[in-house]
Amino acid sequence: RQATIDEICEVPxxxxxxxxxxxxxxxxxxxxxxxxxxxxxxIIEEDDGGSS
Structure with a gap:
């Protein structure tokens, strides 16, 4: 997600x-x-990372 356009262009x-x-x-x-x-x-709910 952080690749620049120039970096993406390097992909064949x-x-x-x-x-x-x-x-x-x-x-x-x-x-x-x-x-x-x-x-x-x-539907799988996302949790906040805490334990119940």
Missing amino acids: GIGRRTAESVAAALASTAPAAPAVNTATGE
Whole structure:
């Protein structure tokens, strides 16, 4: 997520336009989608790291 456009361009097959698109997508501040257990369909709640 911290790579520059020039660094992304160094990846074989990635041109400047693609690198700019990748950098823009990674920099977006959209909230992450909730995690879903695909076996049960249950939405997995994120905790604050503390123990219950």
